[in-house]
Amino acid sequence: MAKLISNVSPHFSGKRTTQNIMLDVIIALMPAAVASVIIFGLRALVVEVVCVATCVASEFLFEKLCKRDCTVFDLSAVVTGLLLAFNLPVSIPIWQAVIGSIAAIIVVKQLFGGIGQNFANPAITARIIMLVAFAGSMSNWSKPVDWSRSVYGADAVSGATPLAAAAKGQTEFMPDYLTLFLGHHGGCLGETCALAIILGGLYLLVRGIISWHTPVAFIATVAIMSLICGKDVLYQLLSGGLLLGAFFMATDYATTPSTKWGKIVFGIGCGLVTILIRFWGNLPEGVSYSILLMNILTPYISKLTQQKPLTGGVKV
């Protein structure tokens, strides 16, 4: 008889792998990707493809260079690329998208040790790097494409995002709820269509990839605080990157707490910072900053919300 494998139990393992978790996230992002192309034209697809390709290529090359195991096939770089693209305006110059993607993978993820080791969300941090580095092009909001005139998009007239319009009190630029829900207005690629994001978020919840704690805490905090501050609650919920952030970025495994209470605290924290920036800050939008800030606090939240082992009172 050939040699038998002799390892420690368990000898069964579940069906979940890092790769199929990431695949589920990609599937969940597809409705928003389709919506982005419908709303902003084919250039949206170009930006998404460029970001994904650059992320995957930088991960591959960096790991080759550092003689690390190749992790391209776990698909996490694809998720980062998609999420970064979703956080960019459609008119972003391609070279800037490339630099952002490289920053996301190499600076934020790989320099800290690769998958699972990064303390901040790569897509969000890269977006903030780009906001600082390319302030102009990052706030150049194109209006939705008119398919009868052009298919490529991005050459349309610039318009304000709903949040910027609200901040400036330009009521004439503020879309109605249905338009907000369907996402037919200016903004980042993947954040405008609430319908598509909610569909994707529900898919992740049903598949058990994310738990409800963070998104519910995050969104509820924003809703309650908007109500207290006398703002239009629905408008605040449907505009900006709130839904995309709550479902896809505040639920990132490595950079957020793992326990139920940790997730709730994290979500509430994100909601509060978002509100502070939106209502009292200089910027119209604060979801990215709120998540980054809470990413930094994650180790402390985790420590405070550690689950207590079931010791039943220690007996000596």
Add this chain to the structure above:
Amino acid sequence: MKLHGIKVPHKKNTANCEPVRIPIPKTVTIPMSMHIGKPAKPIVKKGDTVKVGQLIGEPDGFVSSTIHSSVSGKVTKVDDMISSMGMKIQCITIESDGQQTLSEEVKAPKVTDFESLKTAVKASGVVGLGGAGFPTFVKLSVKDLEKVEAVVINAAECEPYITSDTRTMMDNGDYVFKGIDALRKYMKVKRFIIGIENNKKDAIAKMQELASKTKDVEVHVLPSIYPQGGEKVLVFNTMGRVIPKGALPLDVGAVVINVTTLAFIGHYLEDGIPLVEKCITVDGSAIKEPKNVIAPIGTSIADLIEAAGGYKTEPKKILYGGPMMGIAVPSDAEPVLKNTNAIIAMDEKEAMPKKTTACIGCGACLNHCPFRLDPRAIAKAYQLDRGEDLEKLCVDLCMECGCCSFVCPANRPLVQTNKLAKIKLRAYQTKKKAEAEKEGK
């Protein structure tokens, strides 16, 4: 409060297979340690003739067990062998004469009170047959019988594949209740709880039918959430009590006993045949005809598998016990032990471990641990050699049920790390104690 757990594939393929007796093997190898505690001392030597049920190993110390010959024939070897756990163990090899002559020593025990019950249980050589192998008489050695509020009968059988306990309930249900009768009479127990996972409908029906004739036996149907059969998990889910760390079920008023162990006691009190054979589930992807078999203790795994039609394909892994907590053996020459309830042979596809990748911090391990431990933090503390942290993280609470490793998407060997961390914690605690004593002087 609910304890975490996982859904594992049940694979109870053999639930309807009535156990068949295998042909008497040519030789049996009986290790002197098939229980938790000190190994027994062999009392036969090479060349001796032995009969079925004859005492061949005497208990050495309190936590030990008696061992009996499972065949009639001649002792050919009393020698050290390497066990599947990697330890040297004395083993007695007996060549069978094929007659299975019963020893004159075998006669029904005279039980009149609790003391004589304990003596009988000790003489029977029975140990925890659910897999742990803890000598049963030690468990029954309760000093203050008032403390026992309930006997919890563990019939959860939460491991995939295994159906030997199911068969005990179906085929030997009467003996389970004879065991209950004995405990009721001599141990003065007033409440019995039979805990069964809800995937064993027929066994539940049988137990309920028998329980309806009594007043003090409850059949507690439990959800099929692994590890339902873990002692602490079972006591919590049936009695709602948490057994404190480092304590025994008795500290919360419970005695937990496996259903097959109890049925054996019921049987033993009737005919006095000690623990010399065992009903074993033989299954797995490499087995041609999965079935339940009754085999003499000491039969080689190869002989057992032969009785199940042999291998379908070349086995890549063979287990004592189920896939969640079973022990992988180095070869099929290993003998069947007292506490072996299943032999699982896996083909290449089933046996090959998934590749281990980096931890992605998903938290599945800590969100599925029945005892709410944090395997990720334990692994870190272990790597950093931090005994103090391991103590705080209560790694010694871990029962190695395997939920964390099972759910880990990166297939990290979390159970293995926990096992190693426990050893490290013990070393740390010993060192700390020694230092404290030194300072005290």
